[in-house]
Amino acid sequence: MRLSLTLMLFLVLSSIPVVGITQPPGVSEMQLLVVNNGSVVTPTFRLEKVALELLMPQSSENQVVVFEGDVKRDSLGNSWLYLEQRNPPKLFHYHEQFSVNVSEIRTTSLPEVYEIPDDLKVYLKSAENIQSDDHGIQMLAESLTNESRTDFERIAVLAAWVYDSIAYNKSMGQESEDAKWVLENRVGTCDEFSTLFIALARSVGIPARFVAGYHYGNGRWEEHAFAEVYLGRWVPVDPTNLEVGRVDAAHLKFAVSNNNIVGSKIKTYGADAERVEWKSDTNIQVLNYTENRKLDYELSVSSDELFSGDSAVVVLKIMSEEYVFLRASLQPCVSDFPFVELDGIEKDVVLEPGREKIIYWRLKVAEDLMENMLYTCPMVLNSRFLEPGEVVLNVTSSKSGEGEEIDLSAELSDSKVGFGRNETVFLHVGNIPASKPVRVGVVSGDFFREFSVDREENIVVSFRPESLGGQKALVYSSTGSVLTLDYVVEEFDEVFIDHITLPSMIRLGEEGEAEVLIKNNRTTSQDLKLYTILDLGEQIKSLSVGDQYNARIPLKFDDVGMKLIVFRLKGGDIDIETRREIRVYDLPELEIDAVYLPNKEKVVVTLTVTRDSARNIKIKVDNETKYLKELFGEETVEFDMQVVNSLVTVDYEDLAGGSYSIQTLAETKEEGLLEKLFRAIGDFIRALLDSF
Numbered sequence: 001m002r003l004s005l006t007l008m009l010f011l012v013l014s015s016i017p018v019v020g021i022t023q024p025p026g027v028s029e030m031q032l033l034v035v036n037n038g039s040v041v042t043p044t045f046r047l048e049k050v051a052l053e054l055l056m057p058q059s060s061e062n063q064v065v066v067f068e069g070d071v072k073r074d075s076l077g078n079s080w081l082y083l084e085q086r087n088p089p090k091l092f093h094y095h096e097q098f099s100v101n102v103s104e105i106r107t108t109s110l111p112e113v114y115e116i117p118d119d120l121k122v123y124l125k126s127a128e129n130i131q132s133d134d135h136g137i138q139m140l141a142e143s144l145t146n147e148s149r150t151d152f153e154r155i156a157v158l159a160a161w162v163y164d165s166i167a168y169n170k171s172m173g174q175e176s177e178d179a180k181w182v183l184e185n186r187v188g189t190c191d192e193f194s195t196l197f198i199a200l201a202r203s204v205g206i207p208a209r210f211v212a213g214y215h216y217g218n219g220r221w222e223e224h225a226f227a228e229v230y231l232g233r234w235v236p237v238d239p240t241n242l243e244v245g246r247v248d249a250a251h252l253k254f255a256v257s258n259n260n261i262v263g264s265k266i267k268t269y270g271a272d273a274e275r276v277e278w279k280s281d282t283n284i285q286v287l288n289y290t291e292n293r294k295l296d297y298e299l300s301v302s303s304d305e306l307f308s309g310d311s312a313v314v315v316l317k318i319m320s321e322e323y324v325f326l327r328a329s330l331q332p333c334v335s336d337f338p339f340v341e342l343d344g345i346e347k348d349v350v351l352e353p354g355r356e357k358i359i360y361w362r363l364k365v366a367e368d369l370m371e372n373m374l375y376t377c378p379m380v381l382n383s384r385f386l387e388p389g390e391v392v393l394n395v396t397s398s399k400s401g402e403g404e405e406i407d408l409s410a411e412l413s414d415s416k417v418g419f420g421r422n423e424t425v426f427l428h429v430g431n432i433p434a435s436k437p438v439r440v441g442v443v444s445g446d447f448f449r450e451f452s453v454d455r456e457e458n459i460v461v462s463f464r465p466e467s468l469g470g471q472k473a474l475v476y477s478s479t480g481s482v483l484t485l486d487y488v489v490e491e492f493d494e495v496f497i498d499h500i501t502l503p504s505m506i507r508l509g510e511e512g513e514a515e516v517l518i519k520n521n522r523t524t525s526q527d528l529k530l531y532t533i534l535d536l537g538e539q540i541k542s543l544s545v546g547d548q549y550n551a552r553i554p555l556k557f558d559d560v561g562m563k564l565i566v567f568r569l570k571g572g573d574i575d576i577e578t579r580r581e582i583r584v585y586d587l588p589e590l591e592i593d594a595v596y597l598p599n600k601e602k603v604v605v606t607l608t609v610t611r612d613s614a615r616n617i618k619i620k621v622d623n624e625t626k627y628l629k630e631l632f633g634e635e636t637v638e639f640d641m642q643v644v645n646s647l648v649t650v651d652y653e654d655l656a657g658g659s660y661s662i663q664t665l666a667e668t669k670e671e672g673l674l675e676k677l678f679r680a681i682g683d684f685i686r687a688l689l690d691s692f
Helices: 118-124 135-145 151-165 179-185 190-203 673-691
Strands: 009-015 027-041 047-055 063-066 071-073 079-086 091-103 208-217 220-230 234-238 251-257 265-270 277-291 297-301 311-319 324-331 340-342 346-351 356-365 374-383 386-396 407-412 416-418 423-430 438-444 447-453 457-463 469-477 482-490 495-501 505-507 512-520 526-534 537-545 548-555 561-571 574-585 589-597 602-621 624-640 647-653 659-665
Touching: 027 047, 047 091, 079 091, 091 251, 118 561, 135 151, 135 179, 135 190, 151 190, 151 234, 151 324, 151 346, 179 190, 190 208, 190 220, 190 234, 208 277, 220 251, 297 386, 311 324, 311 346, 311 386, 311 438, 311 469, 311 482, 324 356, 346 356, 356 386, 356 447, 407 469, 407 482, 423 438, 423 469, 438 457, 447 457, 495 561, 495 574, 512 526, 512 537, 512 561, 526 548, 537 548, 589 647, 589 659
Parallel strands: 009 277, 416 482, 505 574
Antiparallel strands: 027 091, 027 277, 047 079, 047 265, 063 091, 071 079, 208 220, 208 251, 220 234, 297 311, 311 356, 324 346, 324 374, 340 356, 374 386, 407 423, 423 457, 438 447, 438 469, 469 482, 495 512, 512 548, 526 537, 526 561, 561 574, 589 602, 602 624, 602 647, 647 659
């Protein structure tokens, strides 16, 4: 990550290696001493002032900073250390010290319904280097997340894609490219990984911000960038290291930004300001650290003994207490020939609190093993949040002396199933050997069940798929048979919200209306409740829905901004929720202050817009015109001209496209005696300094 600095900065990062931290992802807490040493070299004694705004570690939910000194806060909540030196010597030093206690961040809960606060909506907007409104970025994000059920799943999918698709190139450490460049070139460091991820997240309506700081890795502290997304609370995402929902305590947070350039600043006042040299040295020392506990899991294989050509299933079961993205890899034993073929080494899963998750691998033993041989193949499980584990395959090359194969067949009740509905597997098991029972199992998504069978039997297994799109159900036996059944989960139901119609904008204080079309394909009417959650509270409608019902919901809001509307349909086995956004706007109030300055031959026009933004602003002074795309607040525009009593015309629009126009005359403002005196003194001083 590159920290942006004004003027000249030579940044030297030093740290004391910490013996014992071999696995930074396993660190749950760190006690740090952060020391910032710096020096400013001025070429002459003619500088009036040097002011430094220094990034410093931030106090936050997981980071406690102890610092004896005054700090300032910016509009994004960052703390900055402000240092000022008047009439500075040619060389002056500063030394600032921070004690920091950093804890890992775990996402143990997320709200089901939340609104995005107005002050966080800046993290939904496209920025100069984070172009979330780019068509290519939007199309990619939508295609990656169109089968995700929750926003946490969405950010996990996006982070995994960035991690897998962008090549890490350490030589780009001093660069900071924008999101469109990263998507096109597919290379970068933590800056680029985080920048593209944030753009993708914002493009699907998830607030995301850039985090600048440091990370401990490779035996030292290094500058680092990661991200945070807002899902009712801030959730950490480090796409460079594929950490989603949980980041370790080796992440030190210095600042957040809506763009991807964050850094300390220097301002100089006086002559030769551009020749000032600034050097900074950040030293981070680990005083103490604590390692965390890995997640518990169970790892099993479907068969204790296999033969040439047999198949098996390896199943990993995890019960989590938090939201976290997990990537697990199963590495087969190393041999001189392809002993075992897997359906993929790496598997991904999104863990949620209190829900058991299943990962599974299908494997097939090679058929051309040497005769009369015994093989032992350890298969090793690796993952960031799991202790290493293994299962061992015991393979005999010949089946001599064994009885006939068991009969195993299976079929599905549906090749397509609606989300939230059950899928059913019908199994038939026959030709069971008399010597010992046979284990048979079914695994699909997060469903896993195993049976012991000692006679011919028909088994019916039902489960509810938890993911959309193409799915597989594996049916296996402990005798080396595996069947694969394919099905598709689609987003449809017998009772559903078919369509929602609402305006894209509504004026503050005015009433609008949303129409919610509910369809019922069942044979009987359904008594339902429609909950509509707005700023002003919750509306509840009790409905009796025959074939269909068009519910009309009044809309009214008491402040401006993007508003989230939650529609929820409940009744019996029906629980459907969908969300929409609407922009509440107000008519902008625009005031003009226009003056003509004869001494400068300029017309200075100051526009002040309150209540809400004005768009497509056209400022015309006599025959010259200038434009502003959008304004909320104050903006000054200058026109070079010599016309007294110039006519100033301002045309503008509100957010809904309504047009307005106002006019005024530019008032002539003569330069007073005192102003003339100060200007003459300033000209004399500058001429005197230039003569040295």
